[in-house]
Amino acid sequence: MRISIMLATMAGLVVSAPAIAADTSKDSGEKVVCKTERFVGSRISTRVCKTRAEWDEGRKRALEALDHERDKNAFEPNKTGG
Numbered sequence: 001m002r003i004s005i006m007l008a009t010m011a012g013l014v015v016s017a018p019a020i021a022a023d024t025s026k027d028s029g030e031k032v033v034c035k036t037e038r039f040v041g042s043r044i045s046t047r048v049c050k051t052r053a054e055w056d057e058g059r060k061r062a063l064e065a066l067d068h069e070r071d072k073n074a075f076e077p078n079k080t081g082g
Contacts, residue, residue, distance in 0.1 A: 034049040050058075 030051040032049050032051055034047055036045045037048050038045045
């Protein structure tokens with residue numbers, strides 16, 4: 001139970017909706033993607049705009065954090081009392 005809660009937290013406390021709008025950034029030439037994010041437990045949504053590279057980097061870091069926690073917890077004995 002503890003692991004699943006931790007993994008859900010590490011996956012990001014944010015639920016992202018599909019891309020709402022996209023513009024082309026004239027400075028860097030990378031496409032900017034805007035998403036509506038809503039924090040778990042909140043009804044308030046926030047619009048976040050990042051380049052595709054930034055979204056990919058964030059996704060990569062979240063997956064690495066999940067893998068790290070999964071590997072770390074795989075070798076720990078069950079800590080339930082009894």
